[in-house]
Amino acid sequence: MVLALLLSTMLAVLASLSVGSQGWEPLLWRPPVDNADMATQILWDIRAPRTLGTWLAGALLGLSGALAQGLFRNPLADPYLLGSSSGAAMGVALCMACFGLSPMGMAWWGRLGLTGAAFLGSLAAVLLTLALARGVLHTLRLLLAGVVVGVVLGALSAMTMLLVPDIMRPMQAFMLGTTGFLGWPAVAVMAPVLGVTLLMALGGARALDALSLGDAVARSLGVPMAWVRNVLVLALALSTATAVAQAGLVSFVGLVAPHLVRARVVLTHGPLLVLSAAMGGLLLLCADTVARWVWAPQELPVGVLTAVMGGGYLLWRMHRS
Template sequence: MAVGRSMTARTAAQLTALLLLGAVLLALGLAIGSLGWSPWTDSDETMRLILWDIRAPRSIGAWLAGALLALAGAIAQGLFRNPLADPYLLGCSAGASLGVAALLFVMGVSPAAAALALRVGMTGAAFAGAVGAVLLTLMLARGVTQSLRLLLAGVVVGVVLGSGSALLTLMNPDILRAMQAFMLGSTGFVGWSAVQVMAGAMVACLLVALGCSRTLDALTLGEDTARSLGQRLTLIRLLLIAALSLATGAAVAQCGLIAFVGLVAPHLVRSWGPTTHGALLLLSPLTGGALLLAADIAARWVIAPQELPVGIITALLGGTYLLWLMHRRGSTLGGSR
């Protein structure tokens, strides 16, 4: 009982701290633009338009995209019982890349194809590609009953679809710049409609994930134990994979491929102390949102007035953190001998 109360109090404190951090970062996001620091309290009409139409949706959208990727990462790591699982495990990233590459490719084929492509848009193409990749993975894995088969199918789908997008880019080099921007990730084109889509996806995925959190706790003891506790694993896996796919697809469609946020955020939460999956699924999105929003602010500010792709910032920070984590654990294991 005392341990449970201690964990609950710690989770509440962490939740409050992450909410405050998100609020501070959001204020910074409103105050930093392409020219660096510019006060968001300015009464100028033009500045108000910039704040409302550009910086506000971009900052909120960056937070939501990070939260979606972190939630997807926490789901993937719990579902597959693998700390290296990330949101792109089931081929979402390769499918989204192929969808965008196919859209850009057909735009140069004929006027009719270009008109259709413009109606679909890069966001729609990326989301359709991500969902299609997950469905193909499920088809190859023959359902969700075997985790290892799902993982292998996801790897195969990722390699094949990634080769397809590379082939389309090779056949039409004119699309290389647009594909590069998508592959490196960017929050510069996020508007209020994108914020609404990601917010809706966030609410739906979080509710599903929290509803399945007890099953994820049971899975840490093994599948046989989870079944003996009365958990309906097949149904729960389907729901979690649907939430994982929707969260990843929504984030990728709006912001492109952003590395490491979904992998690192759950690790950070676990490093703060033991936690249940219920708490992990609440804290990981807040952590991921703060990480991506901080990276987006840095991307705007570091070389202003130019802007770095936010995916480069997250890759550098995430890779550095994981290397440090490996070194620390290796030193601990070496010292224990």
């Protein structure tokens, strides 16, 4: 499983580096002789950061999906159902409206500011969902509360765009999901966040294993439930907010990535979290490559493509089972 995932990721990286604005343009292997410097600049200043940033965004979503499903003991849980992504989008919209920020050509400090606003919005949305659901014990109430919070915050984001029309175009790209704004500043923000949230998640992996047996069993094993939930909710909100702030609302990656891992191997939460992050990065990288290649020079919104692919996969799994 690990070897296959590693090889698939390497092939996906090479394919992503070989797709340009006009479709398949393998500058990695055969740069034009007359424009070697320009080809190198395109490769390292545009394609390389977009490829790495896309993988990091997918890894953050895959990690947040595995965290949500383990924390709430529900295979349908993902950042979208719990309102986290809608809260992050609301934070981004307010940040753009108040400070006039735009993700195109933004420096690292601007990316960090967007990530901070998205994190606060994501954390507020998750806490509101938990408050409305009165905890995580009632799964149906939790999912319904997450849907309500997501819809309300989505409506508030749309109202913000109507009140401040200047942010409508960048926010439209965020709503559909796009990796077109990713550059080295986005990579500089996402890479350390992925490292921190992965360490936080691995620190609670044993608690997630115990929690899968029920709250009573986890308490009998000495798991500090309140502390673990707070840390994991913080990691869930931070990873989701960072991915949404940089790549927009890319759907189904966080939901499908853990399912793909579980479909092949049965794992405890430690390896599952790491492999789900790697699978999420691979899924988003493949979807982004196809979105740039299939209709070149036009580019499909990657969030639309992941929704179609992820929805189709889940329908196929439902039909099989």
